[in-house]
Amino acid sequence: xxxxxxxxxxxxxxxxxxxxxxxxxxxxxxxxxxxxxxxxxxxxxxxxxxxxxxxxxxxxxxxxxxxxxxxxxxxxxxxxxxxxxxxxxxxxxxxxxxxxxxxxxxxxxxxxxxxxxxxxxxxxxxxxxxxxxxxxxxxxxxxxxxxxxxxxxxxxxxxxxxxxxxxxxxx
Numbered sequence: 001x002x003x004x005x006x007x008x009x010x011x012x013x014x015x016x017x018x019x020x021x022x023x024x025x026x027x028x029x030x031x032x033x034x035x036x037x038x039x040x041x042x043x044x045x046x047x048x049x050x051x052x053x054x055x056x057x058x059x060x061x062x063x064x065x066x067x068x069x070x071x072x073x074x075x076x077x078x079x080x081x082x083x084x085x086x087x088x089x090x091x092x093x094x095x096x097x098x099x100x101x102x103x104x105x106x107x108x109x110x111x112x113x114x115x116x117x118x119x120x121x122x123x124x125x126x127x128x129x130x131x132x133x134x135x136x137x138x139x140x141x142x143x144x145x146x147x148x149x150x151x152x153x154x155x156x157x158x159x160x161x162x163x164x165x166x167x168x169x170x171x
Contacts, residue, residue, distance in 0.1 A: 001072075002126035003050040003065055006031070006118070008110075010046040012038075015117050018047075031117055050114065055095060056102040064111070067095045071115050080109040080116075087112070 005018045007028065016028035016038070025041040040047065054061035071077065071094050078090050084105040091098065091108045118124055 001065055001068055001118075002123045003068075003118075006050045006123070007047045008050065008053075008114070009040055010048075012040075012045070015050070015114055031121065055107070055111075056099040057095075057097050058099055059097065062095055062098060067111065068115055068118075070094050072119075077112060077115070080112050 007016050007018055007026075009016060009028070015031045017031060018026055019029050019037075020027040022039065025039050025043075025045075026047060028038050028040055030036045030038070050064055053064040055064065055067060056062075074090075074093060076090075078086050087105050087108045088100070091103070091111075095103075
């Protein structure tokens with residue numbers, strides 16, 4: 001599953017694909033059938049990449065992508081309008097090592113909703129891109145270029161204001 005570039009936006013329902021950036025924010029395209037484009041201001045909204053989202057676990061945090069992979073194998077996914085007990089029972093199967101006390105029914109509903117959105121998309125069956133190897137020659141070359149010498153700030157010049165003094169004594 002390839003979740004790179006798929007984001008959730010605070011205050012907006014659904015999921016979006018990040019397609020660009022401008023001076024004030026990000027350009028997003030909705031993943032629903034309408035494919036509406038929106039510009040989200042960085043100052044007003046928070047973006048969360050599905051690739052980076054984790055769920056509280058008993059020992060370690062669980063990656064959302066791993067939970068989605070387990071959900072692929074489950075045939076009976078409950079409706080988001082199901083009662084809290086049914087949702088928690090389902091989620092114990094999808095994420096058996098999640099922390100029951102810190103993962104709420106609203107979180108489970110959101111995960112089920114996101115899963116239902118992406119399961120019909122081509123990214124659902126795509127292989128996730130491999131992370132870059134920091135030891136690869138191309139990556140080392142880019143890192144060297146990024147390590148530019150710091151630019152020294154010029155000291156402000158001391159501009160001395162000189163005024164011509166005229167004598168008030170008239171000769």
